[in-house]
Amino acid sequence: MKNILKISIFFLLLIALISCEENKQQRNNHKNSIRKSEELHTKDNNNEEESSTMVTLKLNQLNVMNIELGIVSQVNLGSTLKVNGQLELPPQKKASVSTILGGRLQSISVIEGDYVKKGQVVAYLNNPEIIKMQRDYLSVKSSFTFLENEYQRKKILLNDGITSVKSFQQTEADYYESKSSLSASKSTLQLMGLNIATIEKGIIVSSIPIIAPIKGYVQNIEINIGKYVSPAKEMFEIVDNEFLHLGLKVFEKDIDKAKVGQIITFSLTTRSDKIYEAEIFALGKAFDMDTRAVKVHAKIVGTHEGLLTGMFVDARIIITNTKVNALPDAAFVNEDGLDYIFIQIEKNKEEIVLEKIQVNRGVSDLGFSEVVFVNDIQNNMIVVTKGAYYVNAELNKGEFGEHNH
Template sequence: MKILHQLQKYGPRRLTSWLLVGTLSATLLAGCGDKQPPEKNTKQTEKAHPTAKDEANSASGKQEGNDTEKLLTLSAEESQKAGIKLQTLELEERSEQLLVTASIQANQDRLAHVGPRVPGRIVKVNANLGDMVKPGQSLAMLDSIELGEARSSYIQAASEVAVTQAGFERAKRLQADNIIPEKEYLRARAEHEKSRASLRAASDKLRMMGVDPEKLTGSIFSLAAPFTGTVIEKKAVLGELATPDQLLFTVADLSTLWIESDLFEKDLGKVKVGAQATVTVSAYPGEVFKGRLTYISSTMNKETRTIKARVEVPNPDGKLKPEMFANAAINTTGASAKALIVPENAVLLLQGQPTVFVAEKGGFESRAVVVGERTQGYAVLKSGVVAGESVVVSGAYALKARLLKSQIGDAD
């Protein structure tokens, strides 16, 4: 009723103005009240949005944690079980190399085919394939009729020498006392000289048959090894008749082998005799055998336009075998450069990136590298590591498996 009375007294416009003033006053009073809740909201906002310093500390801590995770630590027993071996990186001279395929052959200067000089039946075989033999060692025993006849002639000649020598000495004494004429003395001396000549002929015949007259007993003789080596071929069969045109054994000194290859005509000017070379075979991946270029042929094959060449390689452990296929890298006459070189199996792929494991801070760190030339089981590291660092060259696959296992565990 009061509002209706005011509306009739002052009119609608005046009453609307009063209502606006009342609303504005209520709003101002609300703004001047307690301000604690907005302060609380401010603190919540600060926690939701950390400062730049907090972000830096957090990033630093995270990076440090990643470095720790990347470092693999193994106990001494685990390292030994994994076969971990390290190599300290050094700058090595690396020459340009000519790569050729080759085959391994026995050293022809230390190879002997052994057979009888006279026909004989094999009565005993003393050596087998693969046996190591020494000079003079018996390979087989043979019984020869011809040798028996030659020995009989030798014995007869030796007897005649003994008889004629006694007669000559007697004639010499008698002639000195003028008991017999000089003619008798000269005849006795001639007979003695003749018998001696027959003995020498019989002895030489036995030696040509390959036996020592002083050591021969009966008609059985021995085939002896000419030098220290290995029996790489055997055709001697007990009871068979062997003839001079048969080769019963082949003995080779395998301590040094020949690596024979063909050089193309365009490469002839790049190499020279005496150049260092390395040889690899598929039987021993990652292992390199060092040798030297010892021969380049003086003639060229007109059909293939290649020249025969030979690398001589020491083989003290006997790992290389004749007739193996090989790859040879011969140092050329070009300039050399220094590089960091590791065995090729030290470089692994992690997430498609060539990687090596570096010993650091009591553990092993996976390090991405850039690999250059790969040849003869070795790889050149162009970046990612420096000289003086120790790289895992054996057992890297075990470290890779351990690293991948730890990453799978973190993902879970």
């Protein structure tokens, strides 16, 4: 009986021991499961944090959202003198085209924006008076030929004492009057652009050419085919933008700061994201009492693309030359007091991948701001120069979608 009791106690102890080991193993498994879950959660958070700075866009989205790409520019943001003005042309590089003789427009060979050379025909006018003027010229020329021969004959006769002085003088007066009439008629036809040699061959034309007086671009066409044009009517305007320059107003208190040879940076008031350069070549010598300013003239350095006479500009006369890395203001986004830009990471035929990076934003002027990179980037790195706000909106939209998921 005692042996049976001992055996029973032994088995009970054994069962209790096995049960404790199983509980311990379950607790260890539970701890391992919790640890693995935490590791996975941390890894997911890290991946999410990394992916939250990346955004993928379709290439056609760039056009739809007016997003532009470019590189960091070197812009002079040192000490400057702020001035304004407009793009101008010297008077000899701008021409109003009209006609000497009125008439109905027969044809037009140009449209606004066309480039023309000096002497190029831009239109033709019809007028019956043109035919009469050519006929009169031929008549005067024929009379002149006769009188010229008669003058030479009388001159010889006078020397031989065969004719009287009075007769010679009358012939001489008729000769010089005819010569004067011929010269006037010839000059008038030449002013109208008619070919004298062709007329002298007996070829009469019924229209006169309208000729470009300078080379340049046609603008402000004020006529159409069949319309009567009077001599005082401006038909075309031609401008030679090759000599486009800045006309700026410098106020009385700043006159001593402007000097010939100084560099100017400027932008159009309608497009502040593009910077142009110019150099002062002349300072006005007349003081405008109404505006209390002096006119400063500066020639444009480099491209004239996008510049037209009459456009208003915001300009800065460089006092101290300090060029820095800069981007247009539209390239920056600000969140929680920090500034960011987007750089291109990858691009293919259909998509582009952009990354949002933190930068420090410095001084700003003329629509540009200095950019200081927190971390080094590659030279000539492609960045979003316009529309960063919309890229950031797409990035945030993607973040919200992931969180909801």
